[in-house]
Amino acid sequence: MSSLMTTAKQNGLGLCPKCHKVNKIESEPQQCSRCHGWFYPRKRNSIQYTLAWNIAALLSFIPANLYPIMIIYSLGIGDESTILSGIGQFVDQGLYPIAVIIFTASIIVPLVKIAGLFLLVYKVQTGVRLKPDKHSKLYHVLEFLGPWSMLDVFVVALLVAVVELGIITSVAAGPAINYFTLTVIFTMIAANSFDPRLLWDKKEINDDMFKGKQ
Amino acid sequence: MDNRLNTKHIVACHLCDALYDKPHLKQGQTAKCNRCGSTLVERKVDSINRSFYWSIAGIILLAPGILLPIIGVTLAKQYHHASLLDCVVVLIERGFFMIATLLFLFAIAVPVVRLFGAFYISFSFKYNRLKPSMLNFFRAYHHLDNWAMLNVFMLGIVVSMYKLLDDTELTINLGLFSFTLFLITSTMASTTLDQDYIWDKLEREFIDDDS
Ligand SMILES: [Zn+2]
Numbered sequence: 001m002s003s004l005m006t007t008a009k010q011n012g013l014g015l016c017p018k019c020h021k022v023n024k025i026e027s028e029p030q031q032c033s034r035c036h037g038w039f040y041p042r043k044r045n046s047i048q049y050t051l052a053w054n055i056a057a058l059l060s061f062i063p064a065n066l067y068p069i070m071i072i073y074s075l076g077i078g079d080e081s082t083i084l085s086g087i088g089q090f091v092d093q094g095l096y097p098i099a100v101i102i103f104t105a106s107i108i109v110p111l112v113k114i115a116g117l118f119l120l121v122y123k124v125q126t127g128v129r130l131k132p133d134k135h136s137k138l139y140h141v142l143e144f145l146g147p148w149s150m151l152d153v154f155v156v157a158l159l160v161a162v163v164e165l166g167i168i169t170s171v172a173a174g175p176a177i178n179y180f181t182l183t184v185i186f187t188m189i190a191a192n193s194f195d196p197r198l199l200w201d202k203k204e205i206n207d208d209m210f211k212g213k214q
Numbered sequence: 215m216d217n218r219l220n221t222k223h224i225v226a227c228h229l230c231d232a233l234y235d236k237p238h239l240k241q242g243q244t245a246k247c248n249r250c251g252s253t254l255v256e257r258k259v260d261s262i263n264r265s266f267y268w269s270i271a272g273i274i275l276l277a278p279g280i281l282l283p284i285i286g287v288t289l290a291k292q293y294h295h296a297s298l299l300d301c302v303v304v305l306i307e308r309g310f311f312m313i314a315t316l317l318f319l320f321a322i323a324v325p326v327v328r329l330f331g332a333f334y335i336s337f338s339f340k341y342n343r344l345k346p347s348m349l350n351f352f353r354a355y356h357h358l359d360n361w362a363m364l365n366v367f368m369l370g371i372v373v374s375m376y377k378l379l380d381d382t383e384l385t386i387n388l389g390l391f392s393f394t395l396f397l398i399t400s401t402m403a404s405t406t407l408d409q410d411y412i413w414d415k416l417e418r419e420f421i422d423d424d425s
Contacts, residue, residue: 019352101369132250133250151369153370154367154374158374160304160305161296178312200229200231201231
């Protein structure tokens with residue numbers, strides 16, 4: 001397989017995001033000759049959208065952690081637990097694997113994702129000492145991480161549904177579950193708005209300058 | 215006009231935009247991008263048949279997976295169980311509409327639509343009943359790729375069982391077993407589909423080159 005050593009954009013071409021057909025760009029947006037979908041050679045306002053959704057995710061992450069995510073009623077007394085206090089209870093009971101899983105999915109994954117996207121946006125803007133292959137991999141990881149934060153939400157949802165059918169103990173979902181869901185949705189949209197090709201667009205300029213010097 | 219001819223024999227990397235001559239791959243071969251290492255083109259083995267049989271298996275498992283109880287709890291000597299649909303209904307009754315909607319979307323609606331979509335596509339290709347509308351259908355079908363939250367949901371069930379372990383007796387029911395298999399078949403039915411092969415074939419059938 002031979003490389004043409006240039007990019008689609010430099011040749012006035014663009015990849016259809018839906019069917020992966022290379023199209024000649026004659027207008028923006030361009031209609032794909034194969035699947036008839038409309039697309040832009042780069043996601044439009046990618047950086048702005050990524051930033052906006054990312055900030056929204058960060059903001060909703062605050063109430064998601066402050067409000068209780070689950071309220072357990074026993075003998076009429078409600079015991080509220082936030083995400084962090086819930087993890088604490090698991091540690092107290094010695095259920096370390098579950099504590100680690102929930103801590104990773106509910107705290108680490110969303111924070112890593114938000115921080116990673118901020119970093120990628122920053123790198124696209126500055127382009128200083130850019131290593132796009134590393135950052136492309138980072139983007140891959142962030143994309144993959146997306147849904148895993150939903151774990152706690154699903155856990156609470158199932159608990160509510162199953163225990164609701166019981167009599168003595170009852171479990172209710174707290175307001176945090178809604179904020180937490182919003183955090184996950186916002187980070188997923190943010191990752192989706194980011195166009196990794198922007199990282200490489202910068203790289204070309206650097207490469208050309210480097211070749212020019214030699 | 216050279217460019218127009220060329221686009222048929224060119225592929226571009228979706229992550230870094232590098233251009234390559236279209237590689238000729240045999241079944242089971244994968245071409246990777248030299249620059250960023252992402253997968254450029256993949257020729258999947260026996261794509262249509264595999265997708266067809268996975269989707270049939272999934273359709274058989276659909277009803278038991280959604281309607282049979284997935285979790286049972288013994289509380290105060292009384293046995294309670296809930297199927298997936300029960301979970302959605304209880305959440306709606308409790309006023310958690312957003313969570314109920316998400317649970318319904320990710321655990322029921324998306325896998326079902328993906329499954330029937332894969333069945334329709336593989337059926338049409340297997341028995342050569344291609345219609346021009348397949349172009350739109352296949353494009354719409356790929357919107358669902360981003361919606362695979364299902365393994366998370368499964369892990370959620372496991373963790374919630376641990377949460378209840380303390381003072382209750384939890385049982386796993388047949389429903390959970392069929393639901394797990396259903397999720398696997400739904401995922402397999404769509405991942406075995408060879409996108410590039412299908413697009414190439416649709417292009418040859420329905421799009422004339424002189425336009
Ligand atoms: Zn690449």
